[in-house]
Amino acid sequence: MQGRDYMRLEQEFFLQDALTLAKELIGKGLVREMDGRTIITRIVETEAYIGPEDKGCHAYNNKRTKRTETMFLEGGHAYIYLIYGMYYCLNVVAAKKDKPEAVLIRAVEPLEGLEYIQENRKIKSNKLEDLTNGPGKLCQALGVDKSLNGSNMILGTQLYVVELEQSKVEVCSGPRINIDYAQEYKDVPWRFYIKGHPFLSR
DNA sequence: GTAAAGATCCACT
DNA sequence: GTGGATCTTTACT
Numbered sequence: 001m002q003g004r005d006y007m008r009l010e011q012e013f014f015l016q017d018a019l020t021l022a023k024e025l026i027g028k029g030l031v032r033e034m035d036g037r038t039i040i041t042r043i044v045e046t047e048a049y050i051g052p053e054d055k056g057c058h059a060y061n062n063k064r065t066k067r068t069e070t071m072f073l074e075g076g077h078a079y080i081y082l083i084y085g086m087y088y089c090l091n092v093v094a095a096k097k098d099k100p101e102a103v104l105i106r107a108v109e110p111l112e113g114l115e116y117i118q119e120n121r122k123i124k125s126n127k128l129e130d131l132t133n134g135p136g137k138l139c140q141a142l143g144v145d146k147s148l149n150g151s152n153m154i155l156g157t158q159l160y161v162v163e164l165e166q167s168k169v170e171v172c173s174g175p176r177i178n179i180d181y182a183q184e185y186k187d188v189p190w191r192f193y194i195k196g197h198p199f200l201s202r
Numbered sequence: 203g204t205a206a207a208g209a210t211c212c213a214c215t
Numbered sequence: 216g217t218g219g220a221t222c223t224t225t226a227c228t
Contacts, residue, residue, distance in 0.1 A: 047209070049209075056209070057209090058224095065224075065225070066224080066225095067224060067225085081209090081224085082222075083207085083209065084207095084208060084211080086211075086220070086222075087210050087211070089210085104209060104211085123211095123212085124212090124213090134210070135210070136210045136211060137210085137219085140211095176212075177207075177209075177210095178211060178216035179210060191203090
């Protein structure tokens with residue numbers, strides 16, 4: 001089955017606040033199409049970042065820079081940035097225009113196109129989980145880079161989200177990862193994941 | 203112009 | 216568990 005056979009999500013879905021969207025995105029399908037190849041994955045772990053108040057967010061205090069500008073777009077766009085000089089992270093922008101909220105995709109489970117994922121990753125580990133169980137890993141696995149920053153995930157054809165048949169899952173929440181600098185926002189339970197799923201980042 | 207830090211990953215001990 | 220790789224973005228001089 002090809003990715004385009006799945007049902008796309010409506011724009012309304014992405015206009016929800018980041019916390020709701022982060023929760024709702026769990027179990028949804030993340031589709032990547034490039035060079036006539038289709039990769040389909042299931043989202044199993046996300047984190048919410050809420051601009052104005054969240055010290056862990058790049059757009060804390062509504063900080064507008066060249067990089068964070070993407071987060072001020074309307075919900076449904078992709079926010080992609082380079083971290084630690086070597087890895088990309090993929091976010092789904094949430095809420096309405098000028099509200100800098102976004103959902104970081106932290107881990108996915110491969111459903112289709114596994115051979116392309118393996119080709120993109122090239123790692124020693126034979127464990128399937130190591131292919132996509134982290135934000136930097138899944139971007140490499142899906143061939144996502146800065147050229148997709150700001151692209152539309154509702155109407156776009158390269159990277160988008162779809163409804164999967166099996167969407168009923170048990171979603172848990174907990175503190176976010178690697179944002180020790182975020183002070184009182186360091187421990188808020190804005191990370192969502194499928195309980196006990198093998199592809200979680202940790 | 204310069205400097206410091208980062209929403210990470212991997213290899214190694 | 217620890218440290219190195221690696222470079223953009225940001226803030227400040």
